[in-house]
Amino acid sequence: MRLATPGDNASGVVQVHDEREQIQQVEDMILAELGRQGYPQASEFAIRLAFEEAITNAFEHGHREQPHESVTVEYEVNPRTVRISIEDKGPGFDPAGIPDPTLDENLDKPFGRGLMLIRSFMSEVVYNAAGNRLTMRYDRPSNGS
Amino acid sequence: MAGDSRLRISETEGVTQVEFIDRNILDEANIQAIGEEISSIIEGASEPKLVISFSNVDHLSSAALGALITINNKVRAKQGELRLSNIDPQIYEVFTITRLNKIFEIHDSTEQALESLS
Numbered sequence: 001m002r003l004a005t006p007g008d009n010a011s012g013v014v015q016v017h018d019e020r021e022q023i024q025q026v027e028d029m030i031l032a033e034l035g036r037q038g039y040p041q042a043s044e045f046a047i048r049l050a051f052e053e054a055i056t057n058a059f060e061h062g063h064r065e066q067p068h069e070s071v072t073v074e075y076e077v078n079p080r081t082v083r084i085s086i087e088d089k090g091p092g093f094d095p096a097g098i099p100d101p102t103l104d105e106n107l108d109k110p111f112g113r114g115l116m117l118i119r120s121f122m123s124e125v126v127y128n129a130a131g132n133r134l135t136m137r138y139d140r141p142s143n144g145s
Numbered sequence: 146m147a148g149d150s151r152l153r154i155s156e157t158e159g160v161t162q163v164e165f166i167d168r169n170i171l172d173e174a175n176i177q178a179i180g181e182e183i184s185s186i187i188e189g190a191s192e193p194k195l196v197i198s199f200s201n202v203d204h205l206s207s208a209a210l211g212a213l214i215t216i217n218n219k220v221r222a223k224q225g226e227l228r229l230s231n232i233d234p235q236i237y238e239v240f241t242i243t244r245l246n247k248i249f250e251i252h253d254s255t256e257q258a259l260e261s262l263s
Contacts, residue, residue, distance in 0.1 A: 049206070049239070053206060053207055056206065056207075107244060111211050113207040113211070120242045
């Protein structure tokens, strides 16, 4: 993993391979920054969940054919907003093509909930035109201490 | 396998109680191992009865939900019973957002889950 921005700065760009230690390291770095800036525990829960789902999707779907490639994680934490972008090197996909996992006929399918959870916990979720870069924004709750 | 288990498993009067050791159920390899371990319990029982407690769990991923759905499908296929219990309110919100609270029977405590079994 290469750190473009050293230390615990509020923003950075990190290359992450599909290894638990690397994923955990960047996740811990972002969560530590949330803690330092006084975000409530519920925000940490939301960010961890969305980050885990997004990076899992990038490796499992984006890099299915190239498992040794890294993804690029770009993050910024400020007192009002958290922004995280995850870009893979895959061909991209159409997020509109994912079936609604909450429909009765899909409830007992063991997959297809990641993006829905990201959207539920984040304030905004945007894909680039190619469909290989997800940018999510989380706004600190107004009552968040 | 037993030495690497991420689960605490006990059996009383035909009911298997399962508890997670990890606070975070996020790692793909661990989720797969957990799914396989619980599946082997289901496959070894004629009408499996399971209570899975989340009392130690702070975070889980959609892959973990997927493993639970697969477990639920296997239990139902054998006319067994599955109960979930002790789910943290934030994680319960994940179950409600995904509407999985409609397919799982969830109880506040393991005692209540055990009492609900036939």
